[in-house]
Amino acid sequence: MFKTLIARNAKRSAKDYMIYVGTMTIISTLMFAFHGMIFSKDMRALYADAAVFVVMIGIASFFIIGIVMWLVRYIVNFMLEKRSKEFGTYLLLGMTKKQVIKLFRRENYLLGLLSILLGIIPGYAFQLLFVNIFYSILETEYRISPDFNPWYLLLTFGILALAYVLAMRGVRRKIKKMTIRELLYSDQQNEKIVHEKNGRKGILVILSVVYICVFNGLILTSNMSLNASVFYSLGLVMAIYLLYFGLSAFFIRFIQKKSPLIYKQDTLFVLRQLSSKIKTMRFTMGTLTILFTGALLTWMVVMMFTNFQRNQVTLTQPFDISISNADADYDFSDEEQVIAESAQINEQYQYLIFRNGTTAMNDYLYEHVDGTYKGEKVGDQWADSSYFGEDTFMKLSDYNHLREMAGYDKVQLKVGQYILQGKKRLEKQWQQVEEQVTITANQETLALRTIQMEPFAQNGMNGADYLLVVADETAEKMIPYYRAMAVNIAGEAPQGLQQKLEALDKNYNETEQYGDLYNISYGNGSDQIMTMSGTTIVRDNIQRDASFVIVSLCFMMAYLGIVFLCAALTILAVQQLSDSTKHKKRYDILRQLGLSKKETERVVLKQLSIYYLCPLMISVVLSIFIGLFAGERFVYYTGVQGSSMGFYGLSLGVFLVIYFAYFIVTYIGFTRNIEKY
Incomplete structure (x- = not known):
């Protein structure tokens, strides 16, 4: 039994x-x-x-x-x-x-x-x-x-x-x-709904909306430190809950004022149903809104990193293999032998990066590029920094040879001029260089010839973020800074070649960590979020490793987003389907008052639409400003081709498809329940 x-x-x-x-x-x-x-x-x-x-x-x-x-x-x-x-x-x-x-x-x-x-x-x-x-x-x-x-x-x-x-x-x-x-x-x-005093609670809506607007303003202007962002985010969570605590009182007060609008068609019935439901679910509705916001933002992260994964290495690395060494006289013979044993070498080229005792470009970038950090000298070594200790230069002949290897056209340059080779994502900063930066070489002021922004291995290999290309005669009077080698091979680099080359470099040796690397104040650029810097870069190996990490992250975030959204929508749906059975008499009364089946279904549709739109609209307002800021920062720090609005639009599209599916199921179930006699 x-x-x-x-x-x-x-x-x-x-x-x-x-x-x-x-x-x-x-x-x-x-x-x-x-x-x-x-x-x-x-x-x-x-x-x-x-x-x-x-x-x-x-x-x-x-x-x-x-x-x-x-x-x-x-x-x-x-x-x-x-x-x-x-x-x-x-x-x-x-x-x-x-x-x-x-x-x-x-x-x-x-x-x-x-x-x-x-x-x-x-x-x-x-x-x-x-x-x-x-x-x-x-x-x-x-x-x-x-x-x-x-x-x-x-x-x-x-x-x-x-x-x-x-x-x-x-x-x-x-x-x-x-x-x-x-x-x-x-x-x-x-x-117990209408019998409570609602006057004072209605002001919570205004206070919450004001706080949300202030929070979004701070987000968009980026005027928050990490500690401040945590504090304001906690305040945002509280504002969401207070908003729902005030919304029911706001609707009830609107009804009590007996505005002519509430007597238009089924407005009074829908408002009373909505205010009652928000009143009994105010804490739950706040939690659901937070979950919706979280789902939207997690899927936006998926969209951003999916875009990044497709062109991550091509943004920075035009050569199959790039290696550098702090010793300007290093010959790379061991590295050449390891590469030759693992793959067929199509072309290889060694070259020097020079310094001139100047820091004009470095100083300008430290001041104008977000996310840069200037290391300090500790004893005989330098701490981490975004840029090398001095401005980095390259010979025109070396530059043109590397451009040919990368598939770019050659460029021309006269004595007394220089070419700025920089990252595309810093295009805004490069436009001001001619006016704000004075580049000198051998006590002579150089004139800017042109700005090139093709990918050129500029995360610590060919300079960091930038490289100043000068005539051969000018570079030969400078001091060699470090030596580098670019290699193009036939086919794809075999897995494990990166580790083999790293084993030859004492900068990767755990017993002699960094070696002579920081003696030259090594820089790796201003890229954030995910950067590919180092003295040994095997493009195919790095791309494979990075892709695995990125895809793992995307799977995790998509997984979380789906669970967040489905769990929240389940509670919304269950509440309404339960009410359709519990309050069936209310809809029977509507039919007895003369509403047809079609008109009753229209009332249900309006009621469910407002009920579902309430947390949806609030979560969109909350997430769009955070998302646009995060997307803009992502594009800036990674250099990917895309817009924050595009990333957010894609995530919102996925969100709405699932949201609408649950809405349709709820509507069908609701109408079936109230039609049962």
């Missing part, structure tokens, strides 16, 4: 809360897929050191466990409230509280088990799909093959079971404290 009751109630709950079961199935599917990738032989074959991916998924799982616990706890408490009269009746019929608790727990465990079982097969399919995506992005041949490991099933099942057990802990205490009367009338607690 008891088992039959559990099975029947679980079946009914699965039907009534189908969106919840569906969302938990989606989450289970994604967890099976990503945990399967951790144990996948194909992933280990793709990248021997897959620790980065494991760490990324571990971080995502930490947040997802919290979200799953919160979602399950919320739905369980919601179900307890809606079914309190049923449980009170059980007690009146002679069941003990212990039996009711056992009944309710097992019902929810059955729902969880159903979601887990439904997620296994699609999870395995998505695992194979995601592994194939990794192989495709890293341009490695992949044949789909069975790669099943039971450990990922145990891991996923364990995490979800833990989330359910922890979420259900409070149910026992809550039911034990409630009397039969409280259980019987628990579902009527949310009817």
Whole structure:
């Protein structure tokens, strides 16, 4: 009898809360897929050191466990409230509280088990799909093959079971404290709306909006330090919650003023429904808005790094292999031998970078480029800095030879002139160089001939951010700074060539870290977020390593974004579908007052649209300014071709597709519920 009751109630709950079961199935599917990738032989074959991916998924799982616990706890408490009269009746019929608790727990465990079982097969399919995506992005041949490991099933099942057990802990205490009367009338607690004083609470809307505007202004003007940004962000979270605490009072006060607008068509009915729902869900609505904002921003990060991954190395590295050494007399013979043993050398060229005792360009860039940092001399060595200790120069003949190797046209230059070779992302700063920077060589002032901004290995190889090209006669009177070599090979560089070359460079030796590198105040440029600098760069190897990190990050952020959004939308949908059954009489009254079926559905559509638009619009307003600022900084620091609005628009598009899908499901379910007689 008891088992039959559990099975029947679980079946009914699965039907009534189908969106919840569906969302938990989606989450289970994604967890099976990503945990399967951790144990996948194909992933280990793709990248021997897959620790980065494991760490990324571990971080995502930490947040997802919290979200799953919160979602399950919320739905369980919601179900307890809606079914309190049923449980009170059980007690009146002679069941003990212990039996009711056992009944309710097992019902929810059955729902969880159903979601887990439904997620296994699609999870395995998505695992194979995601592994194939990794192989495709890293341009490695992949044949789909069975790669099943039971450990990922145990891991996923364990995490979800833990989330359910922890979420259900409070149910026992809550039911034990409630009397039969409280259980019987628990579902009527949310009817206290209009009788509260709402005048003072309405001002919270104004205060919250003002704070959000101030916060967005600070974000866009970039006038916040790290500590200040944490403080203001906490204030933003509080403002979101206060906004919802004030919105209900704002709507109720608008109704109480009896404006002629509220009597137009179904406006009064919709406003009362909305104010009532916000009143009873104000804290939840604030949490959902934060999750929506988080989902939008995480997907924007995915869009930005996806763009960066496609052209990361081509932004900086035009040569297959670049090597530099602080010793200007170094001959690179060992490096040439290692390269020749691993690949066919098409062309190689050694050259010098010169210094002239001047820092005019460095000083200008330190003042005008965000994110630069000037190292200090500690003893006989220099600390980290964005630029070399002195301005960096190159001979015109070397420059033209390297341009030919990179596939660029040669340039011409006269004695007494110089060419500025700089990064494209600093184009704004280069336009002011002629007016604000005086370049001298051998006590002679040089005139700017032209500015070139093609990729030229300028993250510490051919200067840092810039290189000043002068006539050969001028450079020969300067002091050699360091020596470098550029190599182009046939085909793709074999995996591991980077490590072999690094083993020859004492700057990578752990027992003699940095070696003579900082004796010349080595600079690596002003790139932020992800930069490829060093004295040894094998383009294909670096690109592969960076791509693996970037794709792992994108998978993690997309994973988080989907879970955040689906969990939040599930709560929105469940609340409305529950109300459609609970308040069915209200819609029956509308029909009795003369509204047709089509007109009633229009009222429902308007009600749901406002209900769904409220957190959507607030989260868009919050995220768009943060997103535009983050996107603008990303483009500036990485030099990718794209716009912050484009990145945000793509993430918003993905967001709206899922959002609209949940809205449609809710609308269909809502109209079906109110049409049942």
